[in-house]
Amino acid sequence: MPSFSPGPLLDRRRFLAGSAAALGAFSASPAQGQTLKTKARIVIAGAGAAGLTVASRLRRLLDGADVVLVDAGIEHIYQPGLTLVGTGIRPSRYVRLSTADYVASGTRWIRENVAEFDPVASRIVTDKGTWLPYDFLVVATGLALDYAAIEGMDASLIGREGIASIYAGPDAAAASWGVLSAFVGKGGVGLFGRPTTEMKCAGAPLKQAFLADDLLRRAGTRGRAEIIYNAHNDTLFSVPLVDAKVRTLFDRQDLKANFSHVLTRIDPGRRIATFATPRGTEELRWDLIHVIPPMRAPASVRHSPLAWQSGPFAADGWLEVDKATLRHRRFPNVFGVGDINGVPKGKTAASVKWQAPVAVDHLVAAMAGRSGTEIYNGYTSCPLITKIGRAMLVEFDYDNRLTPSFPFIDPLDEHWVVWIMEEKMLKATYTAMLRGFV
Numbered sequence: 001m002p003s004f005s006p007g008p009l010l011d012r013r014r015f016l017a018g019s020a021a022a023l024g025a026f027s028a029s030p031a032q033g034q035t036l037k038t039k040a041r042i043v044i045a046g047a048g049a050a051g052l053t054v055a056s057r058l059r060r061l062l063d064g065a066d067v068v069l070v071d072a073g074i075e076h077i078y079q080p081g082l083t084l085v086g087t088g089i090r091p092s093r094y095v096r097l098s099t100a101d102y103v104a105s106g107t108r109w110i111r112e113n114v115a116e117f118d119p120v121a122s123r124i125v126t127d128k129g130t131w132l133p134y135d136f137l138v139v140a141t142g143l144a145l146d147y148a149a150i151e152g153m154d155a156s157l158i159g160r161e162g163i164a165s166i167y168a169g170p171d172a173a174a175a176s177w178g179v180l181s182a183f184v185g186k187g188g189v190g191l192f193g194r195p196t197t198e199m200k201c202a203g204a205p206l207k208q209a210f211l212a213d214d215l216l217r218r219a220g221t222r223g224r225a226e227i228i229y230n231a232h233n234d235t236l237f238s239v240p241l242v243d244a245k246v247r248t249l250f251d252r253q254d255l256k257a258n259f260s261h262v263l264t265r266i267d268p269g270r271r272i273a274t275f276a277t278p279r280g281t282e283e284l285r286w287d288l289i290h291v292i293p294p295m296r297a298p299a300s301v302r303h304s305p306l307a308w309q310s311g312p313f314a315a316d317g318w319l320e321v322d323k324a325t326l327r328h329r330r331f332p333n334v335f336g337v338g339d340i341n342g343v344p345k346g347k348t349a350a351s352v353k354w355q356a357p358v359a360v361d362h363l364v365a366a367m368a369g370r371s372g373t374e375i376y377n378g379y380t381s382c383p384l385i386t387k388i389g390r391a392m393l394v395e396f397d398y399d400n401r402l403t404p405s406f407p408f409i410d411p412l413d414e415h416w417v418v419w420i421m422e423e424k425m426l427k428a429t430y431t432a433m434l435r436g437f438v
Contacts, residue, residue, distance in 0.1 A: 035063040040367055043124055043134040045114045047071030049079070049349050049434065050140035050338030052102045053356040056436030059104040061364055068108045068132060070124065074099055076434075077169060078427055080349050083204055085173035086166035087211040088181060089388070089423065092174040102434040114141065117304040119331040136333050136363055139319050141301055143200060143339040143347070147293040151265035151274075158291075161268040165291045166208065167200075179288060184215045187224025188287025191273055195294040196232040196262050197316055200339050200347040203382035203394065205229075206236065206246060208290050213253050214387035227254075228284065230261035230275060239400045242384075242392075245412045249386060263291065297340055306334065308342045318342025323398065324375045326359040332366070335359040343378065344398050350381030353433050379403060383422040391418040 042058060044051045047069050058067050076097040084090040103109050112126035123133045145167055147153050155168045159175025162183065166173040183190060192209040194202060209229050216222040229236070229250070236250070236257060237243040250257055258275075261282065265274035266289065273289055275282045295316075301307055302317025306328065309320070319336040320329050323343040328334035337355045339347045346355060355376050362372030378398030385391040394411055395403045404411045409418065432438045 035061055036364060036368055037063045038065050038367055040135045041066045041068070041133065042136045042138065042363075043068045043070060043132055044138045044140055045070050045117075045124060046140035046142055046338075046340075047073060047076070047099050047103070047109070048140060048142045048338065049352045049430070050142070050340075050356065051138070052076070052099075052104075052434045053352055053436060054138050054140060054337055054360060055107045056102075056104040056434065057356060057360045058364075059106050060436055061360065062367075066108065067104075067106070068110060068134075069103060070110045070112060070114055070126060070132070071099070072111050072113045072127075074111070076102060078430060079200070080422075080426060080430065082166045082170070082173045083207050083211075083385070084423065085170060086164065086176040086180070086208065087215065088177045092170035094427075095170050095173070097431070102431070104436065114300050117300060117306050119305055119328075119334055122333065134333075136367070137335070138359065138363070139301065139306065139334065139336045139340055140338050141298050141340050143295045144298045145293045146197075146296055147291075149294045150263055150291065152268065153266050153291060153293070157268055162271060162286055162288045163266070163268065163291060164208075164288060165293070166204070167292060176290070180212060180215070183212070183225070183288035184219050184221060186287070187216070187221045188226075189285055190225060190227045190288040190290075191230065191284060191286045192227065192290045193230030193261065193263060194232055194292050197294040197296060198313075198318065198347060199292065199295045201349075201382065202238070202347070203384045205290070205292055207385045209255060210249070210253075210384075210386045211388065212288070213255060218388075226256065228256045228258060230258045230263065230284075232260070232262050234259045237394075239394070239396050239402070241402060241412065242394050242396075245392070246384075266291070295339075297342075301340060306331065313342030323378070325362045325372060326355055326376055327362050335363050343376075345378040345380045345396070346376070348380050348382065349430055349433075350395075351379060353438060354379040356433075377403075383418055383426070385419070385422065386414045389416055389419050390414040391422050393418040393421070 076099040078095040081095040112128045115127040116125040125131045157163045158165045158172045164176035164179050194205040216225050235243045236246040261275040264276050271286050273284050297317035307317040308314040319340045321336040337359045358374040358376040361374035365372035382394045383391045
């Protein structure tokens with residue numbers, strides 16, 4: 001592989017910034033019809049929700065830039081819909097999209113995966129040995145599911161021995177519905193919970209438990225079932241007001257909660273799950289278990305200089321970005337968007353909608369030789385389904401303050417309007433986001 005010196009790239013970035021500042025033809029709003037003329041090379045690592053959204057926004061704001069999207073995945077998964085597939089509300093095809101349909105015009109798409117980040121030399125290397133130099137990098141790789149961290153668990157078990165797990169993709173979500181529907185028919189013990197690591201859409205485990213309860217009631221078999229939710233700490237939801245509401249719903253619907261129970265091992269043959277607790281290990285039998293694996297940064301980021309070197313996000317290798325600007329704290333020509341970011345909140349598709357404009361604003365401002373102005377406040381949204389036809393629209397920020405977007409919807413009310421938004425409208429909003437329109 002050829003060697004590459006960072007010196008010329010640093011000089012190149014200074015030149016690009018100076019030229020852009022001199023032109024003075026940049027507006028942060030593409031609606032105003034003004035774009036920044038630049039020859040900058042921008043690499044976007046990952047073509048999930050974050051990468052596609054950033055590419056669309058950059059193509060609308062920049063004139064002449066070489067925007068390169070690097071991802072081998074030809075299928076794009078609408079991940080917010082996996083809950084609906086895993087509970088039989090939607091078929092698996094509902095969440096399957098084509099990546100090609102959402103790659104912004106003018107974007108170069110290299111269908112390979114990033115294997116190595118070299119931010120000192122400002123280049124990436126793909127799994128096919130292709131190396132790409134960049135002036136600016138956007139890391140949008142998403143995260144990795146670590147099923148192997150749970151002893152005895154493997155993604156191939158999903159759909160067998162009462163094991164469900166919607167996170168592993170459309171097929172896994174459909175297989176999860178198979179075991180859930182069998183559980184609904186017979187009853188028994190249903191185990192739910194979440195890992196102790198950071199995770200995408202932390203409300204999804206609660207949705208699965210609530211929907212299992214509702215399906216059992218509709219089938220007339222709730223009296224033959226016990227639902228146990230194993231929380232990883234002493235709360236059911238990180239936002240105190242929402243936590244109190246969820247506890248009330250658990251009491252109302254007779255859902256049992258075990259606190260500080262972390263799944264460490266499963267025995268599929270015996271259907272026994274082992275949990276680490278403050279009092280030692282505890283074993284629980286299951287007829288249905290919904291397994292959510294620990295989640296970490298992909299190895300390419302985790303083992304690179306881009307990962308946090310210390311602090312709460314270091315162990316799992318999350319990207320070291322400033323939580324307000326989403327700019328890397330040590331490599332100023334690197335930005336992060338989406339699940340990969342090592343920030344206190346923001347691993348939902350709704351967060352991408354708010355993060356992408358912030359990262360793009362600061363990236364383009366750097367190209368123009370000025371400072372960005374946009375700030376990400378940690379906005380996260382969770383349409384928390386409590387039963388078919390009802391959901392709460394929980395929106396909050398870094399400080400766990402509720403930040404409702406719709407004044408007519410109480411975020412702590414189970415509302416039919418929120419269900420309609422989740423089941424009928426959210427996908428259209430999501431795909432519009434991929435195209436850079438929202």
